[in-house]
Amino acid sequence: MSDPKILVALDYSDKEQALALVDKLDPSMCGLKVGKEMFTLFGPEFVKELVKRRYNVFLDLKYHDIPNTVAKACKAAAELGVWMINVHAAGGRVMMEKAREALNECEHRPLLIAVTMLTSMNEDVYSELGFKRSLEDQVNHMAKMAKDAGLDGVVCSSWEAEKIKQGCGEEFKLITPGIRPQGSDKGDQSRIMTPEKALQAGSDYLVIGRPITKAQDPYKALCDISDSIVSHLS
Numbered sequence: 001m002s003d004p005k006i007l008v009a010l011d012y013s014d015k016e017q018a019l020a021l022v023d024k025l026d027p028s029m030c031g032l033k034v035g036k037e038m039f040t041l042f043g044p045e046f047v048k049e050l051v052k053r054r055y056n057v058f059l060d061l062k063y064h065d066i067p068n069t070v071a072k073a074c075k076a077a078a079e080l081g082v083w084m085i086n087v088h089a090a091g092g093r094v095m096m097e098k099a100r101e102a103l104n105e106c107e108h109r110p111l112l113i114a115v116t117m118l119t120s121m122n123e124d125v126y127s128e129l130g131f132k133r134s135l136e137d138q139v140n141h142m143a144k145m146a147k148d149a150g151l152d153g154v155v156c157s158s159w160e161a162e163k164i165k166q167g168c169g170e171e172f173k174l175i176t177p178g179i180r181p182q183g184s185d186k187g188d189q190s191r192i193m194t195p196e197k198a199l200q201a202g203s204d205y206l207v208i209g210r211p212i213t214k215a216q217d218p219y220k221a222l223c224d225i226s227d228s229i230v231s232h233l234s
């Protein structure tokens with residue numbers, strides 16, 4: 001069976017609240033993403049608990065540091081048994097190559113993914129950074145660099161998915177946050193798309209947080225989103 005398309009972003013400050021949702025789910029419905037908040041609060045033990053429950057766990061710590069530091073952090077993350085980890089493409093080619101090399105020794109190598117440009121970034125915030133390419137071209141450029149460095153895919157917005165698939169190939173995994181079902185609150189995200197459209201655009205995995213975790217009934221919200229994409233799954 002193929003991996004579930006939805007990755008629920010467990011951005012909770014309360015572990016019991018997170019586990020109350022996890023206990024209602026099963027690993028065939030979705031993967032789980034642990035990010036900076038829960039990892040800082042509850043550490044590797046929490047991650048291991050989710051791995052033990054047989055979920056695909058995406059440890060989203062977005063490493064961005066000198067190559068040696070990132071390589072060692074990636075190896076340590078892989079040893080937790082997670083399914084996917086990520087680094088910032090902005091750390092550069094050598095950093096990504098060293099991260100990839102560090103995973104060669106792992107018994108179960110996690111997918112290694114590069115974050116391109118955050119989905120919260122809009123044109124104004126982007127232009128202040130002073131990149132010479134357009135936002136879309138910069139995302140594409142970073143995706144190609146990540147592919148050359150041997151990474152398995154990138155985090156990008158669904159708006160960039162089609163072009164990246166064309167340039168980097170079908171096998172190159174696209175992980176897209178900034179997913180908002182019709183009518184849901186945008187929050188701090190900028191480059192957003194509905195789950196259905198994101199899959200049509202070429203997204204492989206949909207990262208979804210608040211539309212599920214902040215819903216009155218998170219389990220129902222996840223089921224509704226799952227139902228809405230059934231017809232788009234190949």
Ligand SMILES: O=C(O)c1cc(=O)[nH]c(=O)n1[C@@H]1O[C@H](COP(=O)(O)O)[C@@H](O)[C@H]1O
Binds near residue numbers: 035187
């Ligand atoms: O790497 C990520 O997961 C990530 C990259 C990115 O560009 N944008 C982005 O929103 N994310 C993460 O995806 C999740 C999105 O959450 P919601 O906006 O609540 O759906 C958060 O946990 C973010 O940390």
